Amino acid sequence: MAEAPAIESPAAGAGPAAARRAVGPVRAWLRFFRSELRQVFARRRNLLLLAVVALFPILIGVGLRLASHPHGGGGGGGLSFVTELTGNGIFLSFIALTILLTLVMPVVVAVIAGDSIAGEAGYGTLRYLLAVPAGRTRLLAVKYGVIVVFALAVTFVVTGVALATGAALFPIGPVTLLSGTTVPLAEGIGRLVLVSLYVTAAMASLGAIGLAISTLTEHAIGAIAALAIFVVASEVADQVPQFAVIQPYLPTHWWNSFDSLLRVPIDSGTLAKGLLSFAVYLVIFGSFAWARFTTADVTS
Amino acid sequence: MTDVRAVPPGPAGAPGAATETGAPADATAGPAASSPAASGPAASGPAASGPAASGPAASGPAASGPAASGPAATGHALAVSTSGLTKRFRGGQVAVDHIDLAVPRGAVYGFLGPNGSGKTTTIRMLLGLAFPTSGRAQLLGVPMPEGTVRVLPHVGSLIEGPAFYPFLNGRDNLARCDAADRTADPRTAADRINGALDRVGLLAAAGKRYRNYSLGMKQRLAIAAGLLTPRQLIILDEPTNGLDPQGTREVRALIREIAADGITVFVSSHLLAEVEQVCSHVGVMRTGRLVFQGPLEELRRTGAARIRVQTADPAAAAAVLGRLGLPDPQIAGDEVTALLGDFSPERICAELVHAGVGVRGLGVAAPSLEDLFVGLTGEGFDVDG
Numbered sequence: 001m002a003e004a005p006a007i008e009s010p011a012a013g014a015g016p017a018a019a020r021r022a023v024g025p026v027r028a029w030l031r032f033f034r035s036e037l038r039q040v041f042a043r044r045r046n047l048l049l050l051a052v053v054a055l056f057p058i059l060i061g062v063g064l065r066l067a068s069h070p071h072g073g074g075g076g077g078g079l080s081f082v083t084e085l086t087g088n089g090i091f092l093s094f095i096a097l098t099i100l101l102t103l104v105m106p107v108v109v110a111v112i113a114g115d116s117i118a119g120e121a122g123y124g125t126l127r128y129l130l131a132v133p134a135g136r137t138r139l140l141a142v143k144y145g146v147i148v149v150f151a152l153a154v155t156f157v158v159t160g161v162a163l164a165t166g167a168a169l170f171p172i173g174p175v176t177l178l179s180g181t182t183v184p185l186a187e188g189i190g191r192l193v194l195v196s197l198y199v200t201a202a203m204a205s206l207g208a209i210g211l212a213i214s215t216l217t218e219h220a221i222g223a224i225a226a227l228a229i230f231v232v233a234s235e236v237a238d239q240v241p242q243f244a245v246i247q248p249y250l251p252t253h254w255w256n257s258f259d260s261l262l263r264v265p266i267d268s269g270t271l272a273k274g275l276l277s278f279a280v281y282l283v284i285f286g287s288f289a290w291a292r293f294t295t296a297d298v299t300s
Numbered sequence: 301m302t303d304v305r306a307v308p309p310g311p312a313g314a315p316g317a318a319t320e321t322g323a324p325a326d327a328t329a330g331p332a333a334s335s336p337a338a339s340g341p342a343a344s345g346p347a348a349s350g351p352a353a354s355g356p357a358a359s360g361p362a363a364s365g366p367a368a369s370g371p372a373a374t375g376h377a378l379a380v381s382t383s384g385l386t387k388r389f390r391g392g393q394v395a396v397d398h399i400d401l402a403v404p405r406g407a408v409y410g411f412l413g414p415n416g417s418g419k420t421t422t423i424r425m426l427l428g429l430a431f432p433t434s435g436r437a438q439l440l441g442v443p444m445p446e447g448t449v450r451v452l453p454h455v456g457s458l459i460e461g462p463a464f465y466p467f468l469n470g471r472d473n474l475a476r477c478d479a480a481d482r483t484a485d486p487r488t489a490a491d492r493i494n495g496a497l498d499r500v501g502l503l504a505a506a507g508k509r510y511r512n513y514s515l516g517m518k519q520r521l522a523i524a525a526g527l528l529t530p531r532q533l534i535i536l537d538e539p540t541n542g543l544d545p546q547g548t549r550e551v552r553a554l555i556r557e558i559a560a561d562g563i564t565v566f567v568s569s570h571l572l573a574e575v576e577q578v579c580s581h582v583g584v585m586r587t588g589r590l591v592f593q594g595p596l597e598e599l600r601r602t603g604a605a606r607i608r609v610q611t612a613d614p615a616a617a618a619a620v621l622g623r624l625g626l627p628d629p630q631i632a633g634d635e636v637t638a639l640l641g642d643f644s645p646e647r648i649c650a651e652l653v654h655a656g657v658g659v660r661g662l663g664v665a666a667p668s669l670e671d672l673f674v675g676l677t678g679e680g681f682d683v684d685g
Contacts, residue, residue, distance in 0.1 A: 028482035035479030043467065124463025128525065131427050131459060133452040134480040297430040 029142070032134065036146050040112065046150070049108050050157055056104060057096040057162035064095070065169045080259070089166030090175055090188050094262070096162035097155075097199055101255050105154055106231045107224075109203045112150045113210025114223030116143040117293065121218035121300040136294045144211055144286070151203035159196045163189070179263040195258040198271065202255045205278035206231070209251065212289040218300040248273070251281050379405045379533045379564035380426060384435035387421050395421040397588035398435065403566055403581065405532075408559045410575040410596075411568040413585030414677050419568045420460050422585075423537050427457055440532055453483040456526025457535040461542075462518040466511035470502055470521050473510055477525050484529055496524040500554065516547035523554060534558055536567040540574050552578050572673040584676045591676050596669075603667040605640045607648055610661035620655045624648065640664060 040046055068086050080098060085091040117140070120126035129139060166172065175188030183191075209230065214223045234252040237243045247253050254274030260267035380403035387396040396418040403409045413419050424430040426437055428445035437444045442451040464473040474493045478484050484492075497503045500520040505513070513521065519539060526534055536555070540548040555578045559565050569575045576582075582599055584592040592599060607626065611617045617636045621629045626638035626648075645664055652659050667675075 025482065027486075031486055032479050032482070035476055039465075039476065123465060124461070125465060127424075127427075127429055127459050128457075128463055128477065128522075129480050130429055131452060131455075131457045132477055132480045133428070133448050135449050135482070138482075139480075295431070298424070299430070 029138070032138070033142050033145055036142050037149060040146050040150060041153075046112065049111060050153065053100070053104060053108055053154055054157050054161045056100055057092065057158055058165050060096055060099060061092050061162065061165035061169050064092070084176065085166070085170060087171065088175055088188075089168070089170035089172040090163060090185070090192065092166030092170065093159045093162040093192055094195070094259070096158050097195065097258065098256060100158055101199065101202075102235065103228075103232070105158065105199075105203060106206055106252075107228050108154050109147070109151050109206055110210050110224050110227040110231070113147045113207040114214050114225075114227050115220040116147060116211055117214040117289075118217050118223040119214075119220040121298070122220050124300055126300055127298050130298060137290065140211070140215075140290060140293050144208065144289075147207035147211060148200075148204045151207055152200045155196045155200045155203060159192055163192065177262045177264055178259060181264040183264075191261050194261050198258045198261065198274070199255070201275060201278045205281040206251065208282040208285040208289070212285040212292070215289050215293045215296070249277070251277070253277065377405060378438070379403045379407070379440055380409070380438070380566055382422075382426070382435060382437040385422065385425060385432055385437050386434045387418075387425060387430065388433040394588055396425070396432075399585075399588075399590040400593075401437075401583060401590065402593065403564065403583075405564050406559075406562060407581045408555060408565045408567065408579050410572070410579035410582040411566060411585070412572055412575070412582055412673065412677075413568075413570065415570050416587075417570075417585040417677070418588040419570075419585055420537055423457075423459060423535060423566075423568060426535065427452065427455070427459065429459070449482075453481060453529065454532045455535060456523075456528075456531040456533070457537075458519075458522045458526055458539055459535075459537050461538070462522035464510045464518070464521060467509065469507050469509050470497065470513070470517075470524075471506040473521065474525055474528060478528050481529065492528055496527040499527055499557075500524045501550075515542050516544070516550070519543060519547070519551070520554075523551070527558075531563055533564045533566065536565065538568055538570070540569065540571070548574055572670055576669055584673065586677045599672055600666070600669060603669075603672050605664050605666040606637045607640045607643070607645060608661075608663045608665055609636045609648075609652065609659060610634055611636065611652075612658055612660065616655065616657045617652060617659075620652050620657060621648070624651060634660075637665075 064082065064085060081091045081094045085095060117126065120129060130136065134142075172185065174182050174184055175191075176182045177188075177191075206227070210223065210227045213226050213230075214220070217223050231252060234250045238247050238250050238253050254270075254277045257270050257274045260270040260274075380401055382399060382401040384398045384400065385396060386394065386398050388394045399418075399422065401422075411419055411422070421430060425432050426439060426444060428448035431445060439447070439451045439455060444451070464470075465476070468476070471493060474496060475489065478489050478493060479486075494503065494506075497506050500523050502517060502520055502524060505517060510518070510521070519542075523536070523539065526536075539551045539555075543551065552574070555565055555567060555575075559578070565578075567575055567579070572582075576596065579596050581595050582592070583590055584599075592602075607621070609617050609621070611634060614631045614634055614636045618629045618631050618638075621636060621638045624643065626641060626643060629636060629638040645662060649659060649662050652662075
């Protein structure tokens, strides 16, 4: 702060000004962000979560490999992409995303998001961060940034491990998309990256909901559970035909629309609706989290 | 704040030196100032300003005004000041009731009161963690909570016990705090963290996980966090809570060292005995109200001294004391006591001898600080509910 020296008083005699402010605001933000990021990614619990997430695509791949007929044909029942899998291992990524998006990935994101503020409050570290002062808005922004990075990591762990497993267990080559067009493997992987980014956006919007819930309590586990229940409730409502009118507005409704990216041409209308839905939830719950967190007494 | 004057910052630890706050809000009116007077700035008259300590610097009321109005006035006389600071919880309970704190720069200010008297809530409001229902607060002349980001880098704090990530070691926990401080220079971070750890004697245990720290070590780590960057004010909320006598002594020594660097220390405690040795000023809370505030000496002076006379003829001695006009003479065995007032013990002795009363012993007894403190705050647990 440029004005900080104004309250520097000779009375302080507090020593060298060397400890103060030689860095710009952007670098100060980055430093805090990096510190929090390291915090989350060095924590054993979170690494364990990522490891568990990584295990799923392997199990799914092995299971489908064992169930598949030697001469083609799928064994996955009604699951989409399974018939394509035996022809091309890259489809294991899409299968894994479809399966894990129902619960595993949202819960893992919920753990990080629900823990973000409530966890600090629970440990009592929140009052110390704010007394540093980290700045309430700045702390919230940094926490959300970390959630987004973690969502990105979860998604790419799933697709990356699934791609490797698929390549190991199934043939791999040019990709026949859902619209029947065949594209080279490189383009197929390119589309897989886009799919992963779309799913990351979905998880990031879920993370904003989790952040908002997290500002309401000092019990991280409560915030995590609340968010998981929220996801399940939304998914159930999405399956009930009588709720057809509200289904497009449910937070989970557009999560699986990533298959729009596997067509030629890309179904951009559906994608845009999905991304809009994510953005709306991000704005609503992000604003709520900010309004709540910047005005509430910290009593923990 | 208008009740601020340009008093030069006093040397640390010198009780009341030059910084005697003659501010009207100051409850210098003594014990009689209990609640009503202490809460209304107008209530305590000009006569209030204490003797001796209040030099000429403290007596010019005209100094309030423009000089003090700039929020970032350099050399602001008060490190902490509040006016009418009030916190009412949602349930309607008033935790802090119109308190007017005035902590001079350079002071070691003991913020005393039983558990539940509103000390921690006050500190939370000072640090911008809780928002006041009404009233104003300033830290180093900057209004809070608006000035949080500006002023808190100059304020170190320990709030309601230490709190860190249990799965990180001491050094990493401090690094995390430092990274959150946008005014801290990352290039000097490692040195400053080591310096702070060294200062509280934790350097050897810096690599140990926080969860394995003893309570005293946790407490010291929290103090170290408050010393990461040069500060002008350190706020310590119950720093000796849960510590053994040894740990309590260490914390006291640390407070002395911090104060010796010219840093204002604001330390809360429910035990007067733990802080009276280091404090230059005290404020006493009782159920949300500030019932006394001023230099420690002044609190001591509020205790009315009694003359004690040991004699073979108590009745005659009592008669002499009564004739001199000493209030409340009492006889207990061979001892006669009375309130001393403005009389000098020498004169009383002379009068007694003159009246032919044989004096075996004569002394003046003042109530202990502890007695005064208990008198202010009430006895026992959860006073006044």
